[in-house]
Amino acid sequence: MKEPMQSGAQVYSKPALFLYDFFVLKFSNSFVWKCPSKILIDWYNQHISANHLDIGVGTGYFLDRCIYPKPPKISLLDLNPNTLEVSAKRIRRYQPQTHQADILKPLSLDLTFDSIAMNYLLHCLPGNMHSKEMAFQNARSLLNKNGVVFGATILGDKSRTNFLANKLLTLYNAKGIFSNSDDTLQDLEMHLANHFNRYSLKQQGHVALFSAHA
Numbered sequence: 001m002k003e004p005m006q007s008g009a010q011v012y013s014k015p016a017l018f019l020y021d022f023f024v025l026k027f028s029n030s031f032v033w034k035c036p037s038k039i040l041i042d043w044y045n046q047h048i049s050a051n052h053l054d055i056g057v058g059t060g061y062f063l064d065r066c067i068y069p070k071p072p073k074i075s076l077l078d079l080n081p082n083t084l085e086v087s088a089k090r091i092r093r094y095q096p097q098t099h100q101a102d103i104l105k106p107l108s109l110d111l112t113f114d115s116i117a118m119n120y121l122l123h124c125l126p127g128n129m130h131s132k133e134m135a136f137q138n139a140r141s142l143l144n145k146n147g148v149v150f151g152a153t154i155l156g157d158k159s160r161t162n163f164l165a166n167k168l169l170t171l172y173n174a175k176g177i178f179s180n181s182d183d184t185l186q187d188l189e190m191h192l193a194n195h196f197n198r199y200s201l202k203q204q205g206h207v208a209l210f211s212a213h214a
Contacts, residue, residue, distance in 0.1 A: 020059050035152070037062075040152055048068060072094055079100065106138065114144050115150065122151070123179070123180035129183045129191065154178070154207055155184065155208055156180035157184060196212035197214060199211065
């Protein structure tokens with residue numbers, strides 16, 4: 001049975017995904033959020049394993065470009081069938097498994113992983129950072145011993161935003177594309193500490209990059 005899509009997932013139609021790499025990953029990351037995609041690729045390269053789950057898969061851009069320690073086994077999990085299809089096609093050389101599911105609900109995957117990415121996922125999930133805590137709990141349940149959960153999220157703090165960032169944060173939150181008005185670095189750190197034995201967290205522009213170990 002298919003899950004009903006949240007607003008943050010629903011926006012990613014196939015036409016929108018056609019423009020995603022250019023507008024989000026090239027233009028917005030560099031000029032709006034001040035965190036160029038090269039930084040996110042490096043973050044993948046530092047943490048990805050050959051037994052990997054990607055949650056909130058976008059277009060598969062980072063999985064296509066990152067460097068794996070050996071030929072990988074990759075699983076893709078997303079609520080939106082369009083992103084799953086586009087990403088799976090893009091990295092078809094790795095024969096990924098796809099799973100349509102909501103990370104905020106209990107998961108029924110009979111698999112565990114050495115690395116799990118939640119890249120640009122949290123700011124699209126509904127509610128505030130506290131209501132998104134289930135994403136960390138569910139991800140941790142799929143993590144092998146000594147495994148790592150990592151990713152990045154756009155924060156909602158407008159106090160240091162440039163003009164474009166301010167306008168896009170307002171627009172995206174009004175339309176339900178983002179739900180990050182109240183997302184802070186402090187709340188993100190609290191939830192990482194609640195669910196993981198050790199973690200690292202840093203901010204680049206308006207983006208928080210995190211990694212956490214079971």
